[in-house]
Amino acid sequence: MTYEESLKYLNWLTIFGIKEGLDRINQLVEKLGYPQNFYEIIHVAGTNGKGSVCAMLTEILKANGKNVGLFTSPHLESYCERISVNGENISENDFAAQIERIKDCGVECTHFEALTAAAFDYFKRRQVDIAVIEVGLGGTLDSTNVITPKISIITNVALDHENILGDLENIARNKAGIIKPNVPTVTGATGKPLEIIREVAEKNNSPLYVVTNPVDVKINLRGEYQKMNAAVAIQAAKVLGIDDDKILLGLEKVTWAGRFEIIDTKFGQVIIDGAHNPHGATALRQSLDKNFPTGKRNFIFGALADKNFDEMIKILFRADDFVIVTPPNSERAAKIETLCKTLNAYGIENIGVKNLSDAVNKLLHCDGIKIAAGSLYLIGDVRKIIRNLK
Secondary structure, eight states: OOHHHHHHHHHHHGGGOOOOOSHHHHHHHHHTTOGGGSSEEEEEEOSSSHHHHHHHHHHHHHHTTOOEEEEOSOOSSOGGGGEEETTEEOOHHHHHHHHHHHHHTTOOOOHHHHHHHHHHHHHHHTTOSEEEEEOSSSSTTOTTOSOOOSEEEEOOOOOOOHHHHOSHHHHHHHHGGGOOTTOOEEEOOOHHHHHHHHHHHHHTTOOEEEOOSOOOSOOSSOSTTHHHHHHHHHHHHHHTTOOHHHHHHHHHHOOOTTSSEEEEETTEEEEEOOOOSHHHHHHHHHHHHHHOOSSOEEEEEOOBTTSOHHHHHHHHOOTTOEEEEOOOSSTTBOOHHHHHHHHHHTTOEEEEOSSHHHHHHHHHTSSSEEEEESOHHHHHHHHHHHHHHO
16 A cells, blocks of 8 residues: 555545544454553643643653654644654655555544554554553544553643534543543643543542643743643653653753744744634634734634634634635635634624635735634645745
């Protein structure tokens, strides 16, 4: 199987959509010899900040001398970004080989289940010491939840994927589903979600570490929200017994694309941020207000139809912002006309542009601050176009 063939196979698997239940992933890992049992695991769930915390912990573990696997989703530009060892993405050839192994298992599975099993098996083959595994959706029935981790992390809990996960209490219980008996749990959750997490932790005799304040340490990631993500990562590292000097060294080296990432171009700087829900929009707005309090703000913005984009728009944009609306490359993308109508209702100047390259070109020729946000599916494509212009 070539890399291109593996992508076609994965695309075909999307017809199965999102299916709850762990039967299929259990069948896959059984056929693969339970690869996830051959190394230690850190399991990370949460509404926002999962990827950043995973990236931070990966660097901290590397600084501590560990051979570290990392599985995250979604990717921005290439599927190979989802599976890495010691910061090096899986090669296209190895990725294709892993997907072929999954196909040969003969299990009718979903797109994400195939990727999860492929990552588990790849980490076994690369003989990692520990793997940092990011939950795909929710927690309880997520395909990553067939592991017994060394530590469970729930970064935070906010409204997202309500059409699938339900209200805030149900979302919290779903994410708390990764808590395992006698396994420590670290969380930055607050309010009712924290109460639920505490309840589930107590039932499982899981020592609970609650992170309440951001930290002020050197982090090689921009964005005010990274200070809280770092606080969660630091607490987890301390629970694992990692020395402070290794923790700080890891945070100084961490990189994570698409999170308040500033890219220099011949047209000036462009900020790329995957603010894809109201919680993420709040974090981006705070970082923009902190780092760019004055000046005209120009956005490329697109969102998925199943997101609360009305609330995102209300939170993210100021009255004098200019917004170029363009759809993410997803069947779930909200229509341009719908987003423009919402922006108009808030009195925000906007224009709809169907072609992404045209939208990027228009943004680059704007005077003032340039930002791309609203969907990870969108910012990955914007990032690719902009980087090729450098």
